[in-house]
Amino acid sequence: MKRFALAAAALIFGATASTTFPERAVAQPMPPGECPAKLEPGREALVCHCSGDAVATGSVWGSDIYTDDSELCRAALHAGAVREDGGTIRVDARPGRSAYKASTRRGVASSDWGSWSRSFVVARATASNSVSPGYPETTVAICPASAGVLATAGTTLTCRCPAEAAASGSVWGSGPYTTDSAICRAALHAGLIGPRGGTVTARAAPGRSGYAGSEANGVSTGDWGSYPTSFEFDGVDS
Numbered sequence: 510m511k512r513f514a515l516a517a518a519a520l521i522f523g524a525t526a527s528t529t530f531p532e533r534a535v536a537q538p539m540p541p542g543e544c545p546a547k548l549e550p551g552r553e554a555l556v557c558h559c560s561g562d563a564v565a566t567g568s569v570w571g572s573d574i575y576t577d578d579s580e581l582c583r584a585a586l587h588a589g590a591v592r593e594d595g596g597t598i599r600v601d602a603r604p605g606r607s608a609y610k611a612s613t614r615r616g617v618a619s620s621d622w623g624s625w626s627r628s629f630v631v632a633r634a635t636a637s638n639s640v641s642p643g644y645p646e647t648t649v650a651i652c653p654a655s656a657g658v659l660a661t662a663g664t665t666l667t668c669r670c671p672a673e674a675a676a677s678g679s680v681w682g683s684g685p686y687t688t689d690s691a692i693c694r695a696a697l698h699a700g701l702i703g704p705r706g707g708t709v710t711a712r713a714a715p716g717r718s719g720y721a722g723s724e725a726n727g728v729s730t731g732d733w734g735s736y737p738t739s740f741e742f743d744g745v746d747s
Contacts, residue, residue, distance in 0.1 A: 682720030
């Protein structure tokens with residue numbers, strides 16, 4: 510009886526060992542869809558693809574921060590987020606501004622505009638910012654209190670500003686800012702986020718002999734003299 514049980518077990522385990530199972534298919538991220546002409550009302554962020562045709566035409570108002578009725582892909586070319594043959598971009602909504610400055614870049618002439626209720630910024634889509642339906646979500650760390658980690662010129666930091674971080678903290682300068690300034694409060698001053706916060710990219714810059722304070726977007730920054738290190742934000746003219 511014992512021998513029979515052992516033989517039966519051997520047959521069962523042998524069958525199990527020789528059994529093969531089909532490999533599970535690994536889900537692949539969906540490629541981004543084509544960009545709409547303009548950022549839709551209520552849409553806060555978008556990852557999409559600009560064709561060569563889409564970047565070739567359209568009206569744009571502003572520089573780095575654009576009115577939300579600007580053509581997305583044309584603005585992306587102006588901002589340097591794509592080339593003439595197109596590419597994949599990340600678009601983030603921003604608060605409105607009192608004025609938008611014209612400039613000519615990469616063969617695209619944008620226009621001046623006065624007060625407008627809503628804006629957007631645009632950047633080349635990367636592994637760290639491609640959070641969109643059909644893409645695997647990437648966790649972005651909360652920003653440190655100050656930009657002291659940006660000690661070497663050219664170093665960048667992409668991080669997330671919660672609403673409470675944007676609401677408080679001291680800032681010196683008007684872009685560039687001293688690196689002991691509060692990153693999120695400075696981002697609100699620069700118009701890159703609203704009071705609810707958002708994701709920003711800060712870039713280390715050389716120190717300056719002086720920093721002029723100003724008031725913008727409800728944030729007052731202070732004057733300061735010489736300071737050895739600075740930072741600024743991607744998407745803003747210094």
